[in-house]
Amino acid sequence: MNVTEMKESGVVGVLEKPYAIDILETIMSKGKIKPVIGLETGIRYLEFEIYPNWREVVEELIQAKLVEKVIVDMVIACPRCDSIHISTRYHCRYCNSFHILFTEIIQHVICGYIDTKVKFKVENKQLTCPRCGAQLRREGIDYIILGRVFECRSCGRRMDKPEIKHVCRRCGLEFTVREARYKPVYAYRLSSLGEEIISKGLHVRKKLISLLTSLGYQVEENAKFPGYSGIEHSFDILAKGETNSIAIDFIGGGEREASLEILSRTIKALDTGTIKYVVIVRSIPETVKKMVESQGIIVVEGYLYRDIEEKMKKILMS
Ligand SMILES: [Zn+2]
Ligand SMILES: [Zn+2]
Ligand SMILES: [Zn+2]
Numbered sequence: 001m002n003v004t005e006m007k008e009s010g011v012v013g014v015l016e017k018p019y020a021i022d023i024l025e026t027i028m029s030k031g032k033i034k035p036v037i038g039l040e041t042g043i044r045y046l047e048f049e050i051y052p053n054w055r056e057v058v059e060e061l062i063q064a065k066l067v068e069k070v071i072v073d074m075v076i077a078c079p080r081c082d083s084i085h086i087s088t089r090y091h092c093r094y095c096n097s098f099h100i101l102f103t104e105i106i107q108h109v110i111c112g113y114i115d116t117k118v119k120f121k122v123e124n125k126q127l128t129c130p131r132c133g134a135q136l137r138r139e140g141i142d143y144i145i146l147g148r149v150f151e152c153r154s155c156g157r158r159m160d161k162p163e164i165k166h167v168c169r170r171c172g173l174e175f176t177v178r179e180a181r182y183k184p185v186y187a188y189r190l191s192s193l194g195e196e197i198i199s200k201g202l203h204v205r206k207k208l209i210s211l212l213t214s215l216g217y218q219v220e221e222n223a224k225f226p227g228y229s230g231i232e233h234s235f236d237i238l239a240k241g242e243t244n245s246i247a248i249d250f251i252g253g254g255e256r257e258a259s260l261e262i263l264s265r266t267i268k269a270l271d272t273g274t275i276k277y278v279v280i281v282r283s284i285p286e287t288v289k290k291m292v293e294s295q296g297i298i299v300v301e302g303y304l305y306r307d308i309e310e311k312m313k314k315i316l317m318s
Helices: 003-009 011-015 020-030 054-063 192-199 202-214 255-264 266-271 286-294 305-317
Strands: 036-038 042-044 067-077 086-091 100-108 114-116 121-123 126-128 143-152 163-168 174-176 181-190 218-226 232-240 245-251 276-281 297-301
Touching (some): 011 020, 020 181, 020 192, 054 067, 067 086, 181 192, 202 232, 202 305, 255 276, 276 305, 286 297, 297 305
Antiparallel strands (some): 067 181, 086 163, 100 143, 232 245
């Protein structure tokens, strides 16, 4: 995608929103922005919180296909107040009491008495049979566990599964599983288009152009400039000043691709020796950097606008 295609796709519009570029750069630098889930604090994205309009911007970045969301969790939220400070309770299917117990059904082999564990009395830390009064000694010998059930402590009835209900700790609403809001929680990452835009520096061009313009340069995008050879070279940005001119190219891709690409630009640097030629690249190996710098290319590494701006200012003043 080039600048023209970006304009057509509406990407430029999103990037002009306050903090849109900062948000993209934040995602780029972290790889993925993950939620921090706290019952009382809700779902937070700490890295985004410094940008007051981040929810709106992230939504628009998703619409523009620069950012993708990935489901990382699900939470239960209150259908009345949307809080995620939710507790879960087990209720009796018969009387709705939440005072129920998961317990064992014990048979006292000696006398044949069967009941839930809670009905057997505890004496000296040992269970005693309520029918015959004998102490239970060893499981499998004088008593056996027949199974496990939920028993209601209010009405005494037993069930395999209790009724599950939730209660909102913020507003107090009790609600069923069917009434609950069961909400996805997302992490955010750059789409391949988003990565491409950042790695080619498309997001910093506009800001860089305003910077150069404010410093009194006449700035042209996708500009042509004739070399000594008579060949016209094109540059992503050409800024003509009173005393000096500066040409800027952005190179995207990983270190390998970027290295090959920047090496091929040395011809341009040689052929247009009267102007400063800056190449902005995310990162290249030190050896390649030295090599191309010896051929007259000024290398600016980075993808965060503030880093690039700082380096550009130094170059402009030198
Ligand atoms: Zn609530
Ligand atoms: Zn009950
Ligand atoms: Zn007994």
